[in-house]
Amino acid sequence: MTLFGLDLDYVACVVLFCVGLYMLVAKSNLIKKVLGLNVMETSVFAFIVTSGMIDGGQEPIVVAGSAPPYTSPIPHAMVLTGIVVAVSVTAVALALIAQIHAHYGTIEVDELKELP
Amino acid sequence: MDVVDPRPVLAPLLSFACAALVFAVGESVFWRRFWTFLAAGAKLLVVLSMLPGTLAGTVYVSHVVTFTPGVSIALRADAYGMFFALVSSTLWVLTTVYAIGYMRGDKDRVRFFGFFALCVSTTVGIAFAENLLTFFLFYETLTICTYPLVVHAETPQALRAGRIYLTYTLLGGGFALIGSVMTLDLAGTLTLSQHGVFAADTPTLALAAVFVALVLGFGVKAAIMPLHGWLPIAMVAPTPVSALLHAVAVVKVGAFGVTRVIYNVFGAEQLQTLGFAPPLALLAGFTILAGSVLAIRQDHLKRRLAYSTISQLSYILLGAALLTPLGALAAIMHVANQAFAKITMFFVVGAIAKETGKTHVSELAGIATRMPWSMAAFTVAALSFVGLPLFAGFTTKWYLALGALQADAWWFVVVMLASSFLNAAYWFPILHLAYFRAPEAPTDGANDARGGAGAGHPHRWETSKTLLVPIVICAAYVVLLGVTAEVPGMPTSVAVVAVERSFGLEAPLP
């Protein structure tokens, strides 16, 4: 689907990316920042999966009853890896936030900046 | 004729090894002295062994490493380098003897002697540098190695002096680096050559930038005004350091660098065409006079010596900037003449401070009766600076005047004469005080207190032998250099070879 020559599926990914970026930059709460990061990650995954789609294609599992065209398997493999990476980063981020909370009693950047 | 030979590398390497050994075994006084003397003696022998070859026109070369084509570290003992290396190696031996006596009982002697040896090795490295990169490498190493010596006393003044020293010299080093880089960019090579490295069609503006950068860079250490500010301040260092480094090694390296730039980077002919030399000559002339005038006003002995050094160094620059064979000869010879005379003075001043605690001119009344030999040596050096015939300083002035006339610059002769009078004006009062005034009666022991631990032998004759022997030998050299100026086989002949072969000028003397 296109509008003004722009691929709307891709544009949706850009919008999602920017929503996440806004959360990451503008929100003061650290958890919300990490959520923003997750939204950005999701948008990139969506973008990659979208790029591998093919019109009228089906999942790339070659069994009896399936027939070409298949969607490209590579983006799926990439996104699978990407998700695992994203989970790992999120886990470490949450662990760090737990540290910060345990030590300072707050996870608001505004308040953290005021601390000595 | 170039001959590949390991000796140019061996000479600095010996002092490097010495430094390493001193740091390793330094706590033992015996071994420290043993290695230092062994290395100093061995190095002098190595340098001397190359002398016959140099006089015959042989140039010893050794390549250490090549980075990329045109950029390498290599050492090359040409006649000019040999001359400088000879002076510095000889003085290392003498200064070491003196320093052992002077530093007795002082703290941190391991550090002192270790860095001392490092400085000397880098000086020889500079003398033998085959290209600008090698030169710069040793030049900056010298800066760093001198720093611990300058701040040796660890007093606030010493630390401040150290910082000022580093600021001046490192900024200078920066300019030298830029100049070297531009040289490589313009000429495609860094190798110092007899007739300069630049092609005739190189843009003048670029060459001017290179000249300014390099002269600024090396001029800092040569203490050309207005880049001289660090030298008087650095006099807080222990006297052997002031003597060897701030009268000989460090400052001479600067002057040596400027001469190399004039003759081996640009070449006399090209510089003649470009016309960059006269401004430098003017600056040098100005420094000669201004340094002398300032020296008169100093009451602190070492500071007076420092300003005198500033003035004397510009003789070398002036001689080089005249671009005539006799001027160049004077410049080279002055490297030795000034070194021996000035080191004599520093030794004497150090001995006086050590023995009596006196550091100011005004305190010197009657000192000649207390220390007759030392003051005799001082007198010899002073006369040399004033330029009396039969003393080393005369030969310089003589050739310099002839060189100035060769270049049709008669007014430099006037500068020289004026400088002689100024020299007399600040040395003779000292002699007058020392010989013809009765010593002041000790009033309240303040002088002794100022001398600190060193002022402990009020009734000893003269001073300890380790101080006196180098003083006398240096003074003897001053006379020797003066009377043997035209005797074949003496230092002058090396200088003549250097003018011919290293600078590519016609023979200055028949």
Added chain:
Amino acid sequence: MTTLGSTLLPWLVALPLVGAALVPIVARHDARRAGGLTFAVALATTALASILVAQLASQGPFSADLGGWTAPYGIELRFDRFAAWTMPLAALFAFVIPFSWRYLDGTLPRERWAPFYALLLLNLGGLLGFSVTGDLFNLFVTMEVVSLSSYALVAVAGRGVAAWAALKYLLLGAVSSLLVLFAVGLLFALTGSLNLADVSARLAAAEPSGAALLALASLAVAFLVKAAVFPLHVWLPDAHAIAPSPVSAVLSGLVVKVGIVGLLRVLQLAAGTGIALEPLNAVLMVLGATAIVMGAFLAIFQDDIKLMLAYSTISNIGYIVLGIGLASPFALIGAFVHVFNHALIKVTLFLAAGAIIHQTGYRTLSDLHGVARRMPQTAAAMAIGAVSIVGLPPTAGFVCKWYIALGAFEADQGGYGFALVFGALFIFVYYVRMLDAFFFRAPVRPEVAAAVEAPWSMRAPVLVLAAACLVLGVLGGIPIGFVEPAVVDLLAALGR
């Protein structure tokens, strides 16, 4: 066509990673074994890397097709002359790890030793993988191994402040990683391939498009963040200063180089595509020069020695970026040699600083007066490192400064040569203060006055590294000779 090199290459990456997996197992009953195993793995990796470098020197670049699938159908690891830097990289880890043995006493409780060492090995494996991979997506994954372990290493020893520094690092690092992934997606959509060389060739064959430009720009921005190029450096000073010293050494010396190696990949991608690199180069030059000056300037105001070293990293990364931006042969040679030389120097400095902090308990200059009297060898190593980082001869730092300055004039950008030479001197102002404080002042703290030299397991790495700083100043021709052909090839590919 399986040669010894291509057979061993995958194991270079796998060895430390598998070693990391084994560390917690081996250390189940005795935490001290973790350090021993880690050291053994680092040594083995160094040996492996040395063999590969020897192969490279004798046979030229080689690659390994993983799983036997030839590129672009599988993942390709490529060992070229730039990748030769993996050897010193692994070797530096082999110095950092024994240093950590005694350093961890009193820094970390024993039950966390095994994870700490495992993280170090993961970091090493990731760095090696990142340096040798020839595959875009693999580049992303290896980069994540490096980043993730780095975030954690920053926060390992401290509580709140460390976690906060690590989180800042993580958030910026994650965004830059995401940009890399986004760019990989774009390039894959454009070319259908993930192999670096193949993507580059296919980009060159196609019309230059805005998407390719966006991909390269995203990559460049991402790697500039990773390299902490001023003004994208905000995460670096705190993270590098707060981390335990061995970690600071690794982060400052090696991990920031991820950004530089990444920039190199951007150049390789862009080669031959017809995309004009002049704007990128102009930006890199300005950023590099700014970073040199600002890093040095900010370092002057620091009293904390580790913070100061962190700022000097920013300044030194500026050298490298400037060298890459100048894009003349000498500048590139200088930049790439500095990738290694800076690593060596910075590891030396951080380890020496770590030894001093560990022995005295103080980390600011004003507290550390006179420390050289009690720890002369460590302080001497620190002095050599300081002289070297400023780029004074005869040390390793000088060689690079010389070449980059040379490159500036070669590229007719003499002004940048000035910025480089005098920006470096600027920072020496500060180091002189440090040397004064260490060597020429009386101790003010009783702990400093009573300190003793660090144990040999900490002192030996520091001393050997300091000696290497000096040796590489004189023998600087070796790394230069190694990099030169690669730079010539790269420039040829870029059409210069």
Added chain:
Amino acid sequence: MKTFALVLVLVVAATMVIGIAGLPPHGDPDGPIHTHVGARYLERGVAETGVRNLVTAVLLVYRGFDTFLEVVVIFTALVAVLALPSATRRPPPARGESTAAPRRGSDDAVPVSPVVFFVVRLLAPFIAVFALASLYRGHVTPGGGFQSAAIIGAMMIALGLVFGREHAARLVPHGAKAWLQALGPLAFAIIAFVGWRLTGAFLGFPADEAAHALREAMVVVLEVAIAVGGAVILAQLFMALDAPS
């Protein structure tokens, strides 16, 4: 901050949209994605790998090295969390807040509704079976090691929430924990070594028809290792984040 964020977002959005306009339209069968590397995988994937789910084929066989690094990444996350100081030192209670607020964990009363308790208990076995099915059928249907790892991990987390950590921790034998969490990287290393001995290539899979069973076995080992190792790591991550020291 908000204004800055908005400006940044707008600039980024504009840049990205301009860049994206240059992409080939997606879904086009003649686009580069579908004609280059991907086409070969679709054509010869089944024959070359013996795996019918081509995503799995790409993941484990064609790009196995990526997946090796992927399990390393998640292992890194676990080690990273374990390396951090324990975060259980609670902050001083804020003003007005009761110090007796209930804490989760088996040592305190677990304020979980009986409904949740029952549902989790009831569903847990089914979840486990689903995970196994996803693993077992992974080469012919969507699914595979990572998916089942996520499912098992989620199950363990749910059990941990309901029964308390101690109960859940018993699901992972203590002595084997160190081995299990490293299962992914270790299995990859072993398979890589075996593949190297068999085919001469790191992580190579024997291609000839005779070695079909062996190839199958290697894939299965990897899938199981990913599933078990991943699940153990996920569960441990969760517990470490909330571990009392």
